[in-house]
Amino acid sequence: MINDFIHPAVFYLLGGLLIPLLRGKVKQGYMLLLVVAAFLAVVIMPQGTYGVYEFLNWKLTFGNVDKLSKVFAYIFTIMGVIGVIYSLHVQNDGEHLAAFYYVGGSLGVTFAGDFLTLFLFWEIMAFSSVFLVWYRKIPASVASGFRYLLWHVAGGLILLAGIILYYSISGDLTIRHLPFHGWWPGDIEGMALFLILLGFIFNAGVPPFGAWLPDAYPAATVTGAVFMSAYTTKTAVYALIRVCAGSEILIILGVVMAIYGVVYAVLENDARRLLAYHIISQVGYMVAGVGLGTQMAINGVTAHAFCHILYKSLLFMGISSVLYVTGTAKLTELGGLYKTMPRTMIYTIIGGLSISAFPLFSGFVSKSMTVTAFGEEHLMWAFIALMLASAGTFLHTGLKVPYFIWFGKDRGIKAQEPPRNMEIAMIIGSIFCIGLGIFYQPLYALLPYPVHFAPYTAYHTWETLQILLFTQLGFFLLLKKLWCENTISLDTDWFPRKGAKGLMWFSNKPLANTETNFIGEVYEFIIQKPIMKVAQLMQTIDTVIVDGTVHNLGRFTIAWSRMILLFQSGQIHHYAMFMTAGVVALIVMIVRLF
Amino acid sequence: MKLVNMIETLRTKTVKKIAYGILVLLVMVDFIIPRHEVHFFGDKIPGFWSLFGFSACVVIIIVSKWLGKNGLMKDEDYYD
Numbered sequence: 001m002i003n004d005f006i007h008p009a010v011f012y013l014l015g016g017l018l019i020p021l022l023r024g025k026v027k028q029g030y031m032l033l034l035v036v037a038a039f040l041a042v043v044i045m046p047q048g049t050y051g052v053y054e055f056l057n058w059k060l061t062f063g064n065v066d067k068l069s070k071v072f073a074y075i076f077t078i079m080g081v082i083g084v085i086y087s088l089h090v091q092n093d094g095e096h097l098a099a100f101y102y103v104g105g106s107l108g109v110t111f112a113g114d115f116l117t118l119f120l121f122w123e124i125m126a127f128s129s130v131f132l133v134w135y136r137k138i139p140a141s142v143a144s145g146f147r148y149l150l151w152h153v154a155g156g157l158i159l160l161a162g163i164i165l166y167y168s169i170s171g172d173l174t175i176r177h178l179p180f181h182g183w184w185p186g187d188i189e190g191m192a193l194f195l196i197l198l199g200f201i202f203n204a205g206v207p208p209f210g211a212w213l214p215d216a217y218p219a220a221t222v223t224g225a226v227f228m229s230a231y232t233t234k235t236a237v238y239a240l241i242r243v244c245a246g247s248e249i250l251i252i253l254g255v256v257m258a259i260y261g262v263v264y265a266v267l268e269n270d271a272r273r274l275l276a277y278h279i280i281s282q283v284g285y286m287v288a289g290v291g292l293g294t295q296m297a298i299n300g301v302t303a304h305a306f307c308h309i310l311y312k313s314l315l316f317m318g319i320s321s322v323l324y325v326t327g328t329a330k331l332t333e334l335g336g337l338y339k340t341m342p343r344t345m346i347y348t349i350i351g352g353l354s355i356s357a358f359p360l361f362s363g364f365v366s367k368s369m370t371v372t373a374f375g376e377e378h379l380m381w382a383f384i385a386l387m388l389a390s391a392g393t394f395l396h397t398g399l400k401v402p403y404f405i406w407f408g409k410d411r412g413i414k415a416q417e418p419p420r421n422m423e424i425a426m427i428i429g430s431i432f433c434i435g436l437g438i439f440y441q442p443l444y445a446l447l448p449y450p451v452h453f454a455p456y457t458a459y460h461t462w463e464t465l466q467i468l469l470f471t472q473l474g475f476f477l478l479l480k481k482l483w484c485e486n487t488i489s490l491d492t493d494w495f496p497r498k499g500a501k502g503l504m505w506f507s508n509k510p511l512a513n514t515e516t517n518f519i520g521e522v523y524e525f526i527i528q529k530p531i532m533k534v535a536q537l538m539q540t541i542d543t544v545i546v547d548g549t550v551h552n553l554g555r556f557t558i559a560w561s562r563m564i565l566l567f568q569s570g571q572i573h574h575y576a577m578f579m580t581a582g583v584v585a586l587i588v589m590i591v592r593l594f
Numbered sequence: 595m596k597l598v599n600m601i602e603t604l605r606t607k608t609v610k611k612i613a614y615g616i617l618v619l620l621v622m623v624d625f626i627i628p629r630h631e632v633h634f635f636g637d638k639i640p641g642f643w644s645l646f647g648f649s650a651c652v653v654i655i656i657v658s659k660w661l662g663k664n665g666l667m668k669d670e671d672y673y674d
């Protein structure tokens with residue numbers, strides 16, 4: 001039985017280490033082999049608990065397999081295959097390794113049975129994915145990467161604080177269902193659960209802690225952004241389902257998120273940042289669903305995470321292909337590409353229709369389940385708000401992005417379809433997006449609870465079609481208002497950005513001034529001047545007493561020598577005379593004595 | 595390039611007229627469609643979701659643009 005469990009992260013974390021040693025086709029084949037093997041490891045995996053190790057006083061569990069962890073592992077390893085195919089042409093081994101460690105980290109989190117293991121892989125994810133930003137190798141991405149790390153280290157430390165606090169209360173590190181109820185922690189245990197929830201929602205991109213997402217993803221490499229769009233937020237959603245399902249605060253946060261992403265997407269000019277804001281919007285549905293916490297909501301969230309990874313990565317692959325070919329993803333610089341990149345356009349539109357939950361596309365079978373869960377619980381404000389966000393999603397991702405890149409104003413950009421491997425990855429993504437929209441039963445069978453939901457009822461299909469097609473009417477009527485401007489939008493990354501600038505200013509101006517002016521003065525008066533006085537005193541002592549003594553000794557010696565010189569005339573009869581006089585004097589003295 | 599031609603066919607006036615026809619049809623069919631999942635009053639009104647979709651689109655664009663013009667949108671070199 002134990003032999004059937006092979007942790008799929010092993011292929012990514014250990015297998016990945018050999019990538020830099022291989023070259024050319026062998027390397028490409030090896031990478032494909034690894035990711036397919038990881039997927040198969042999930043397929044054959046039986047449910048149960050595996051990989052339990054004693055470490056110091058703690059029990060670390062690396063292989064906690066149940067329906068929930070398995071469905072997330074399925075989508076993470078499927079996405080691994082798609083992402084690796086998309087990035088096969090990349091020459092930089094570092095980028096491959098970063099992606100492999102990133103995916104491996106998310107699989108580690110998925111199967112973690114205790115908080116310590118979860119935290120370990122959580123940090124592996126943050127520190128490997130930042131390289132997907134840095135390898136873009138432009139100054140903006142270097143700065144963006146550092147801000148990304150700043151957010152994730154902050155979130156990670158909050159999570160760790162929660163874990164330690166929880167451990168100090170319960171003496172147990174096992175991951176279990178620990179919902180946080182209320183709006184603010186009332187006691188110490190509430191504080192622990194609150195901190196854990198806060199650590200998770202940092203990674204889920206919940207505002208105001210989600211500004212790293214639209215900051216870093218558009219700054220990442222062409223292929224890096226495709227990976228990043230799939231893993232960090234959805235791993236956080238998984239963790240939230242497992243630990244925080246039913247925490248009411250998440251309903252509010254999730255609904256706010258869903259609308260917030262849509263509002264920013266209207267203003268956004270960079271297509272990849274626009275998609276990033278729609279990740280926030282879509283993850284909002286999931287966070288809200290986790291907060292609701294009913295079986296139907298959790299099923300919906302899980303299905304939505306599954307579909308979301310596929311259509312969002314497809315969208316990112318499409319736009320990243322445009323970036324790869326034309327060198328820009330700004331809507332103000334693009335237009336008229338349908339003549340040169342029509343196939344990429346079709347893949348992107350398939351992604352756009354899926355994210356908009358168009359009938360027969362994957363988003364329809366998952367988003368509608370999540371939204372209906374709110375209807376069933378009669379939370380009408382949330383239901384309406386999420387419907388509103390659906391219209392906004394179609395407006396931007398389904399209409400605005402394709403329109404301004406492939407139609408709009410023809411700017412005569414020279415372009416062609418992207419390399420073959422990128423296109424194959426987009427075809428696979430497209431097949432999944434349409435396939436899941438039609439054959440949704442296999443996905444429903446993987447969900448953690450039994451599904452009592454049929455997506456294609458006449459009314460529900462009709463309701464969705466009405467919303468989406470009338471949104472389209474609104475889009476074309478208001479098209480003039482939607483032309484983008486070359487701007488950026490203020491988000492909560494204002495605080496770290498301006499904060500860092502403020503810190504630099506503070507260091508350069510007040511701090512440096514205080515240092516030179518105040519502390520310098522104080523130093524001069526309190527330390528420097530007295531020291532000088534003491535030194536002068538010492539000098540006086542030295543010159544007057546010590547040197548004086550030596551000098552006077554010297555002078556005395558010289559005087560004495562001069563006197564001696566009088567006797568040392570060098571003439572023998574003078575010496576004889578002195579000696580005779582001396583002997584006479586001696587005799588006289590001896591005689592006088594006696 | 596067959597694909598390009600197909601895309602260009604979709605941009606003609608006739609297709610536009612068909613699209614408007616579909617919108618009218620959508621609202622008309624909504625009068626007769628069976629309603630099993632009534633969550634709130636809007637589900638009982640024919641054409642409610644058509645109106646909702648259109649107003650949602652307009653509200654999102656206008657409110658977002660208003661927020662953008664009143665402080666959120668900055669020049670690209672704002673942080674430099």
